[in-house]
Amino acid sequence: xxxxxxxxxxxxxxxxxxxxxxxxxxxxxxxxxxxxxxxxxxxxxxxxxxxxxxxxxxxxxxxxxxxxxxxxxxxxxxxxxxxxxxxxxxxxxxxxxxxxxxxxxxxxxxxxxxxxxxxxxxxxxxxxxxxxxxxxxxxxxxxxxxxxxxxx
Numbered sequence: 001x002x003x004x005x006x007x008x009x010x011x012x013x014x015x016x017x018x019x020x021x022x023x024x025x026x027x028x029x030x031x032x033x034x035x036x037x038x039x040x041x042x043x044x045x046x047x048x049x050x051x052x053x054x055x056x057x058x059x060x061x062x063x064x065x066x067x068x069x070x071x072x073x074x075x076x077x078x079x080x081x082x083x084x085x086x087x088x089x090x091x092x093x094x095x096x097x098x099x100x101x102x103x104x105x106x107x108x109x110x111x112x113x114x115x116x117x118x119x120x121x122x123x124x125x126x127x128x129x130x131x132x133x134x135x136x137x138x139x140x141x142x143x144x145x146x147x148x149x150x151x152x
Contacts, residue, residue, distance in 0.1 A: 005051060009090055009118075010041060010126070011083055011104035012056040012074075018105045018123030040130050042072050047133045053090065055083040084109045091116040 058076030
């Protein structure tokens with residue numbers, strides 16, 4: 001992770017299946033849904049300066065990462081490893097050093113990242129956060145205002 005600041009880590013497939021319009025795109029072709037999500041997250045990162053990291057479940061033999069210093073970082077887990085494992089590892093390693101928010105619909109993952117010191121936001125909360133940047137908001141990621149506590 002780059003030095004300084006705020007990070008939004010997104011459980012890619014969790015958000016895709018949590019948003020009906022992305023779920024429909026995924027049914028047609030999964031790459032369309034991923035690209036649509038990444039475009040929205042790239043716009044958010046450009047507007048706010050919050051570093052965005054997206055993690056998808058993958059099928060390769062190793063963790064695959066694509067990153068450009070100004071682009072959204074994208075990770076694909078290796079075969080037999082879930083995106084959740086990567087997200088939880090990132091949260092445990094970086095939550096104490098950075099302002100960190102994780103977007104997922106997985107309540108167990110949400111509890112785990114919160115135990116690490118990160119904030120959690122639901123798919124609906126993420127949609128609101130992304131929409132708010134386009135309506136002239138200050139673009140500041142407000143962790144307390146946007147985070148949601150999972151219901152057990």
